[in-house]
Amino acid sequence: MITFAICDDEPLMARELAGHLAGYMKEKSTTDYSVSSFSNGCALLESGGSFDVIFLDIQMEQPDGMETAKLLRQRGDHSLLIFVTVLKECVFDSFQVEAFDYLLKPLDSVRFKQTMNRVLRSLEQRAAEDIVIQRGTGCEVVLLSDIVYCEVLGRKIYLHKSDGTVSDYYDKLEDLERRVDGRFFKCHRSYLVNLDYVRGCQDGQVLLSQGERIPASRLRERELTQALLRYMKERGI
Structure with missing residues (x-):
């Protein structure tokens, strides 16, 4: 529908x-x-x-x-x-x-x-566009469009979603990076961010649409801005 x-x-x-x-x-x-x-x-x-x-x-x-x-x-x-x-x-x-x-x-x-x-x-x-993650003995289908950002802590990946919920599972950020598409950008060694939700980047932080902030590597701030502009152009925005 x-x-x-x-x-x-x-x-x-x-x-x-x-x-x-x-x-x-x-x-x-x-x-x-x-x-x-x-x-x-x-x-x-x-x-x-x-x-x-x-x-x-x-x-x-x-x-x-x-x-x-x-x-x-x-x-x-x-x-x-x-x-x-x-x-x-x-x-x-x-x-x-x-x-x-x-x-x-x-x-x-x-x-x-x-x-x-x-x-x-x-x-x-x-x-x-979705990914399937393994959680215990079961699995969960997560739409890429619902993921605001991905965070790695220890051996776990935490998928922070637009509805405020978080799904966690065991994986490496590098492996997840290969499974997602071009809307995701690695702004920090521990974070992947969905460019659909990015509203700006300043002073080592990425500002997200719902007011949250996540860290950005100083070396990656300029690359993030360029990636965001390219992404908007590709979408015809």
Whole structure:
């Protein structure tokens, strides 16, 4: 089930966007999806919903779309954010909240399909990316997208996840590094960090989206910044 949210204070625009979305999903013969509509940022934030994709208007009463996006990111939301607006000049602000794409009003059907093609590819990639860890006599499947950072203490690896839980198991950080993908960066000899959650690096510390800080080697700070910029560019952010 793919979950979409549309947040726009113009009912006609919200219906038009929903129509484009329905047409696209029908063309793809996909019926396993849902669409929730919200007339303002507060309604979206207060819904407590978890969405795969959020179409977000920028020009709304406070909190406007950009502020709503910032609040979503601050609480650890990793939805694919797609801004829909008439404001071309806001495109650079979208980098701050890791927007997936930026659509201009009036909607262009070709451009919309291109964006949606990328959305489906990204969601498929997310769903396929996980690791299986051995815990005692059992095992656990952990999505890479859920891992904020990995820490090694003694002979154990601790996977710190976005929901606040921690999974631990016996392994070497070097072996784990070979199993994860390019979104993970070794910022310290004892830490791997998921670049999706990095918000900055300063004075030997990596600032994470939920306010946590983990150590970064002084020699790796510049490399971390470069890796983050490359990663954002690859994702088209």
